[in-house]
Amino acid sequence: MSSMRRQCTTFYGVFGLVSSLLVVSICQRPVHAAAAAGLGSAVPVERLVIDARAAGRPFPHFWDHMFGSGRAVLVLRANYQHDLTMMKASTGIRFVRFHGLLDRGVGLTGRHTAAFYNRYAADSHGARARAPYNFSYVDQIMDALLAHGVRPYVELDFMPPALARNPKLVQSFWYHPVVSPPRSYAQWDDMIKALARNFIAQYGINEVAKWYFEVWNEPNLSFWGGVPKQRSYFTLYDHTARALKSVSKRLRVGGPATAQAAWVSAFLRHAARAHVPVDFVSTHVYGNDTAENVFGKHEKISRRTMVCRAVRKVHDEIARSPFPHLPLILSEFNASYSNEPDVTDTPYMGPWIASTIRQCDGLVQMMSYWAFSDVFEEQGVIRKPFYGGFGLIAEDNIPKPAFNAFALLHRLGHVRLMPNVRSALVTRRRDGSIVIALWNYSPPDGSGPKYTPPPVRRSSRVFRISVHAFPARARGFLWRVDDRHSDVLQAFNAMGRPRWPTRQQIAVLQAAGRLAPAEPVRLTGGQITVRVPQHGLFLLLLDGPQGG
Numbered sequence: 001m002s003s004m005r006r007q008c009t010t011f012y013g014v015f016g017l018v019s020s021l022l023v024v025s026i027c028q029r030p031v032h033a034a035a036a037a038g039l040g041s042a043v044p045v046e047r048l049v050i051d052a053r054a055a056g057r058p059f060p061h062f063w064d065h066m067f068g069s070g071r072a073v074l075v076l077r078a079n080y081q082h083d084l085t086m087m088k089a090s091t092g093i094r095f096v097r098f099h100g101l102l103d104r105g106v107g108l109t110g111r112h113t114a115a116f117y118n119r120y121a122a123d124s125h126g127a128r129a130r131a132p133y134n135f136s137y138v139d140q141i142m143d144a145l146l147a148h149g150v151r152p153y154v155e156l157d158f159m160p161p162a163l164a165r166n167p168k169l170v171q172s173f174w175y176h177p178v179v180s181p182p183r184s185y186a187q188w189d190d191m192i193k194a195l196a197r198n199f200i201a202q203y204g205i206n207e208v209a210k211w212y213f214e215v216w217n218e219p220n221l222s223f224w225g226g227v228p229k230q231r232s233y234f235t236l237y238d239h240t241a242r243a244l245k246s247v248s249k250r251l252r253v254g255g256p257a258t259a260q261a262a263w264v265s266a267f268l269r270h271a272a273r274a275h276v277p278v279d280f281v282s283t284h285v286y287g288n289d290t291a292e293n294v295f296g297k298h299e300k301i302s303r304r305t306m307v308c309r310a311v312r313k314v315h316d317e318i319a320r321s322p323f324p325h326l327p328l329i330l331s332e333f334n335a336s337y338s339n340e341p342d343v344t345d346t347p348y349m350g351p352w353i354a355s356t357i358r359q360c361d362g363l364v365q366m367m368s369y370w371a372f373s374d375v376f377e378e379q380g381v382i383r384k385p386f387y388g389g390f391g392l393i394a395e396d397n398i399p400k401p402a403f404n405a406f407a408l409l410h411r412l413g414h415v416r417l418m419p420n421v422r423s424a425l426v427t428r429r430r431d432g433s434i435v436i437a438l439w440n441y442s443p444p445d446g447s448g449p450k451y452t453p454p455p456v457r458r459s460s461r462v463f464r465i466s467v468h469a470f471p472a473r474a475r476g477f478l479w480r481v482d483d484r485h486s487d488v489l490q491a492f493n494a495m496g497r498p499r500w501p502t503r504q505q506i507a508v509l510q511a512a513g514r515l516a517p518a519e520p521v522r523l524t525g526g527q528i529t530v531r532v533p534q535h536g537l538f539l540l541l542l543d544g545p546q547g548g
Contacts, residue, residue: 045462052434052470059416063357066095067372073105074375075141083373083393084148090407097153097368099217102160103177106137109160135198153212163187169225174380179225185239192243209250214282215240218259234270241277254280260293261285261310265317272322281318284332285310307333308359315363327365334370339388342444349402350481350537351441358425384499396506399513404486407515408479408539432544438463440532463530472526474542477518482536488513
C-alpha cells in the first residue's frame with residue numbers, strides 16, 4: 001500500500017558442551033568460548049540441539065515469491081528494471097504487484113474511449129461494439145516483467161477517467177488516481193473482458209492462467225469512493241470476477257484486498273450467497289497497525305507480532321467460511337505503513353522479517369512485502385536516498401539492510417526443523433546441508449529521521465548449537481546483517497548524509513550496501529556458538545554430507 005493509512009489523513013526459541021567450543025564473535029574470526037568478550041555467567045545462552053536427520057516439515061518459501069512495487073507505469077523505467085534484476089538474483093521472486101494498471105498514466109483508455117462511450121451512453125446494455133482500447137503500455141509492462149522471469153499479480157485499479165462516474169473523485173497520492181465507481185458497469189465489464197482477451201492473445205491462456213487477478217486495492221480506505229463502501233465494493237468485485245471468468249474460467253480472481261485484515265468473513269459470505277467466483281483471499285496488514293483497527297479492541301500489540309496475529313485471524317475466518325480451503329495471500333505487509341527511517345532503512349528489519357516468517361509459517365500461501373524498490377511515487381518524487389521508504393532497494397539501486405535480510409533468508413532450506421524456537425529458523429536443504437537463521441530482535445531505536453546507530457554496543461544474544469547425526473567437524477559459512485555488516489547507513493552517515501549524493505558517492509553507497517562476504521566457520525565436536533548483536537540477523541550454513 002502506502003503511507004496512506006488509518007483514517008487516510010497521512011500523506012504522505014540441553015545438552016552438555018565439550019571443552020573446545022567455537023565462538024563466532026564480532027571480531028569476525030573463530031575464537032574459543034573463554035575468550036569471547038562478554039560471555040560470562042550473566043549472559044543468557046540459548047541452546048539449540050539439532051537432529052540433522054529429523055523428518056521435519058515442508059517449509060515453502062512463502063515470503064519471497066511476491067513483492068509489491070510502485071505504480072504500473074514505473075515498470076517501464078530503467079532503474080525499476082535494474083532493481084528487479086537485483087531482486088531476481090537474490091530472492092525467489094516470482095510475482096510483482098503494483099497499483100494503477102487501469103490508471104490514466106497507462107493509457108488503456110483515453111479520449112477516444114470516452115467519446116465512444118458517450119456516443120452509446122443511452123444503451124443500457126452497454127456498448128454496441130467493443131470500445132477502442134490502447135494496450136501499448138499495458139503490454140510493455142507485462143513484457144518487461146516476463147522478460148525478468150517474473151509474472152504479474154494483476155491489481156485491477158484505478159478507475160479510468162473515461163469510465164468514472166465522478167472523474168474528480170481522486171485519492172491524495174501524488175499521481176491522484178481516480179477512485180470513483182464506474183458510471184456504467186456494462187462499460188466496466190466490457191473493459192475487463194477486453195483486457196483479459198488481450199492478455200490471452202498476447203501471452204496464451206496457459207501463461208495467463210498462472211497469474212493472479214486481484215480486484216482493487218484497500219477498498220475500505222480512501223482508495224475506493226463507492227457508497228456504502230463494502231456493498232459497493234462487492235458489486236465491483238461481482239462484475240469483475242464474472243467478466244474475467246466469462247473470458248476463461250481458468251483465470252484466477254480474488255479479493256477483497258483490504259487494509260487492516262478487514263471484511264474477509266463478510267466478503268466470503270457474500271460470494272457464497274451471490275454465487276460469485278473467488279479463487280483466493282487477499283488482504284493487507286502492517287506492523288504498526290493498531291488493535292482497534294485490526295481486531296476492534298483496545299490492546300497494545302507489538303510491531304513484532306501484529307502482522308501474524310492478523311494473518312491468523314484471517315486464516316481462521318477462511319477456515320470457518322463457506323470456502324475453507326481457499327489460499328490466503330497477504331498481498332501487502334511491512335513493519336510500517338509510514339515513513340520511519342529508524343525502521344525500514346535499518347538493520348532492525350532483519351530480525352523483524354525473520355520473526356514474521358517464523359510466526360506466519362503454515363498460515364499463509366504467499367506474502368508480498370511492500371515494496372521491493374524505492375522507485376516509488378506515492379508521495380511524489382523522492383527527495384533524498386534514505387527517508388524511511390518502503391523499498392528494499394533505495395534510490396539509485398542502493399541495497400538496504402532489509403534487501404540483504406531477504407537475500408539471506410532466501411538461502412534457507414525447504415524442510416523446517418525445530419519449529420518452536422523463538423529466535424531461529426532451523427532448516428535443511430535437499431543436499432543435507434543445515435541452514436539456520438539466527439536473530440536478536442528488539443524494538444526500533446526510534447532515533448528519528450537522521451537515524452544513527454547508538455554508539456554503545458547493546459546486549460547480544462548467544463546461541464550454543466549442537467548438531468547430531470552430522471559430521472562433527474563440518475565446515476560452513478556465516479553471513480551477517482547488523483549495524484556493522486551489510487548496512488549502507490554506515491557509509492551514508494560517514495559522508496554526512498548528503499541529500500543529493502554525487503555519482504562517486506552513489507558508487508560508494510552501492511558497494512557499502514552489498515551483503516558482506518561470508519566468513520568460514522567449522523563445527524568443533526559437533527558444536528558451535530554464535531553471538532548475535534541486537535538488531536542482528538545471521539545465517540549459518542553447515543555443509544551436508546553431500547557438500548553444499
